[in-house]
Amino acid sequence: MKKTIITVVGKDTVGIIAGVCTYLAENNINILDISQTIVQGYFNMMMIVDRTDSNKQFRETAEDLEKLGEKIGVIIKCQREDIFNSMHRI
């Protein structure tokens, strides 16, 4: 299983989580963990997802989410989990 980290940062507004989750469900991407905070009015969310059953390439998913972010006015990034693990875990 190759885990992917999705981060969403932006001004808080209605429907951010709904928008992202709908996209993930439509594309068969399973959510393993969600955490979310609001820092100084800014929405901050991290999702750990599993793309094993999705038929989209990593690149396509990343681009789709980026576009979705532009639509709802937030920045959505999609990165493989390895970069965070290598930096924060020995």
Next chain:
Amino acid sequence: MLNIFEVAETNKMIEEENLDVRTITLGISLLDCIDSDLEVLCKKIDKKIYEAAKDLVETGEEIAREFGIPIVNKRIAVTPIALVGGAACKTGEDFVQIARTLDEVAIKVGVNFIGGYSALVSKGMTAADELLIRSIPQAMAVTERVCSSVNLGSTRTGINMDAVKLMGETILQTARLTKEKDSLGCAKLVVFCNAPDDNPFMAGAFHGVTEADKVINVGVSGPGVVKRALEKVRGENFEVLCETIKKTAFKVTRVGQLVAKEASIRLQVPFGIVDLSLAPTPAIGDSVADILCEMGLEYAGAPGTTAALALLNDQVKKGGVMASSYVGGLSGAFIPVSEDQGMINAVTAGALTLEKLEAMTCVCSVGLDMIAIPGDTKASTISGIIADELAIGMINQKTTAVRIIPVIGKTVGEMVEFGGLLGYAPIMPVNSFSCEAFIERGGRIPAPIHSFKN
């Protein structure tokens, strides 16, 4: 499992603090291309490099996209051309023909630099070595992406002063032939003492003869990340300062190790080393000099600078070594003048001189780097500067280098603009007293006593 703060910390380093992987450098051996016919040799070189590197840029971009970390440069290093071209090249122009071939194939595969227009002459020069060195000015003038380096000395062999003299003249001639571009040719030319075989950084990258057929070496960076981390420990003692640098260097290097391993798998080329370097760029917030200022100096060059740089360099290594399974190359803090906004500011303010830079090179990698000097500087003076710097490397068993740019038609106080990653620089004064009789002696400086370890 990962938490949101760890993820946010990494992304903040990338987005706000200029964390990036500075270069993936593919080393390619050209020894099996050797032929006595120049045309055949060039064809073989073109074919070998193209086949090995055709996917390099695309793979680098793919990795950057998936991990969300910029990989700024994709580059190639080849076997020193003096060795490869020795059988085929009868004139300097023949060597220039190889340089053109390298340039063309670099453009074809999309890398921004190709290193290895080099000669290793730390003890003596073969006829081919000398031909190549004499062809460097022409090669730098007619090519865009080819980088050249010459190893002039080592702790084991001493310093080849004949070659040092020749390189003083060669650097000046390179400056003259590229004077329309502010002597840019010299920015692609570096001389070394104790040159490493696996350095991924330009202009000094070449693929050493002790290396495998192909190898992936990665250079990390991240001065901005270290600077930001130190902002949080202002006023704390040296223990806290050092621990902070070490931890940050560890994190930065782990990213380099990850990218190197991934590139190695995807390109099916063995992983060589990670070069643990703090490599600045002219971008604001990506400066090694700013780290020194953050430690408590008004400008880089102020009293205390050598100590600050020594501890920075040492902590970067201590943190980085544990983060990577193989460390190599130059590994340390770079202090180029034109590529570091903080260094430029220090020179402009009068805080930093050539002599202080020389002292700084005793405690960091690499040497006098990207320093613009007046175009009317004598060749023997340039050779004297080189000899001083190489002596530091020889005696201290470390790599030292000189990449100095005599800017033709300009003098102290004027600015020179190289553009892009090479940045811009104020022209620095050079000690005007002569060393001509010293350089004229010829021959070589013997190996130092501590090289006799057997």
